[in-house]
Amino acid sequence: xxxxxxxxxxxxxxxxxxxxxxxxxxxxxxxxxxxxxxxxxxxxxxxxxxxxxxxxxxxxxxxxxxxxxxxxxxxxxxxxxxxxxxxxxxxxxxxxxxxxxxxxxxxxxxxxxxxxxxxxxxxxxxxxxxxxxxxxxxxxxxxxxxxxxxxxxxxxxxxxxxxxxxxxxxxxxxxxxxxxxxxxxxxxxxxxxxxxxxxxxxxxxxxxxxxxxxxxxxxxxxxxxxxxxxxxxxxxxxxxxxxxxxxxxxxxxxxxxxxxxxxxxxxxxxxxxxxxxxxxxxxxxxxxxxxxxxxx
Numbered sequence: 334x335x336x337x338x339x340x341x342x343x344x345x346x347x348x349x350x351x352x353x354x355x356x357x358x359x360x361x362x363x364x365x366x367x368x369x370x371x372x373x374x375x376x377x378x379x380x381x382x383x384x385x386x387x388x389x390x391x392x393x394x395x396x397x398x399x400x401x402x403x404x405x406x407x408x409x410x411x412x413x414x415x416x417x418x419x420x421x422x423x424x425x426x427x428x429x430x431x432x433x434x435x436x437x438x439x440x441x442x443x444x445x446x447x448x449x450x451x452x453x454x455x456x457x458x459x460x461x462x463x464x465x466x467x468x469x470x471x472x473x474x475x476x477x478x479x480x481x482x483x484x485x486x487x488x489x490x491x492x493x494x495x496x497x498x499x500x501x502x503x504x505x506x507x508x509x510x511x512x513x514x515x516x517x518x519x520x521x522x523x524x525x526x527x528x529x530x531x532x533x534x535x536x537x538x539x540x541x542x543x544x545x546x547x548x549x550x551x552x553x554x555x556x557x558x559x560x561x562x563x564x565x566x567x568x569x570x571x572x573x574x575x576x577x578x579x580x581x582x583x584x585x586x587x588x589x590x591x592x593x594x595x596x597x598x599x600x601x602x603x604x605x606x607x608x609x610x611x612x613x614x615x616x617x618x619x620x621x622x623x624x625x626x627x628x629x
Contacts, residue, residue: 347364359484370455380394382417390519401543408420416492432458434462461485462478496524500528515540516533517529551583576612579622
């Protein structure tokens with residue numbers, strides 16, 4: 334229990350079993366994580382935004398959290414007021430497990446108003462921090478924890494953010510880490526729309542619902558396509574090998590290089606050829622899967 338009888342946090346050290354694999358390769362990974370509760374496995378999606386969100390932002394964040402949770406996706410956020418809080422409460426409405434990444438120790442509720450929320454999160458999902466228990470919130474902690482928010486997630490959705498919003502730090506970390514960056518548009522001319530609209534102009538994917546997020550991240554369709562050999566007639570042996578290595582879940586060039594034994598440059602060239610033939614589909618984050626037309 335936060336600020337009360339502690340449930341007992343566990344420690345995950347970088348390089349040891351149990352440390353989240355998605356955090357290992359990010360720039361400046363945390364050396365240790367303190368976890369209160371159970372850190373859920375992927376898929377995980379971060380929903381972040383303004384602490385001073387308006388009604389539109391709060392309703393959108395809660396709807397996103399609830400929609401992702403209904404699909405079995407865990408929602409990651411920073412545990413701040415506003416959008417973070419709404420997204421976590423939304424996640425608690427469904428079977429998905431919420432994850433709050435804190436800028437304090439996992440035994441401290443900051444803001445204090447979120448004490449009941451953090452207790453619920455610890456019971457259903459996890460409170461996570463790189464700071465040991467009893468560590469109070471300090472100004473430098475909160476921007477720093479944003480790299481963990483994005484690092485734990487396949488994608489980051491920004492809801493309501495002014496031009497100087499701290500959520501834009503999480504957005505930059507998402508891009509730096511190769512995560513899919515998404516943004517929810519807001520009313521034109523509103524100060525809380527300025528940051529998200531700038532992200533969209535810079536290439537963030539526009540989303541308006543949990544369904545949009547699930548589609549972009551190719552979450553929810555886990556069927557393994559079966560190959561239709563009729564499409565193999567005009568393929569050379571290298572293309573056939575690569576097509577066989579591709580599955581229903583999108584994967585990147587490095588994974589395909591490992592599966593096929595081909596150099597990354599050869600895989601990239603083959604993927605381009607096969608995409609032009611309509612056999613391969615590129616997903617966000619430079620990940621690839623078989624096109625439905627090549628399956629049966």
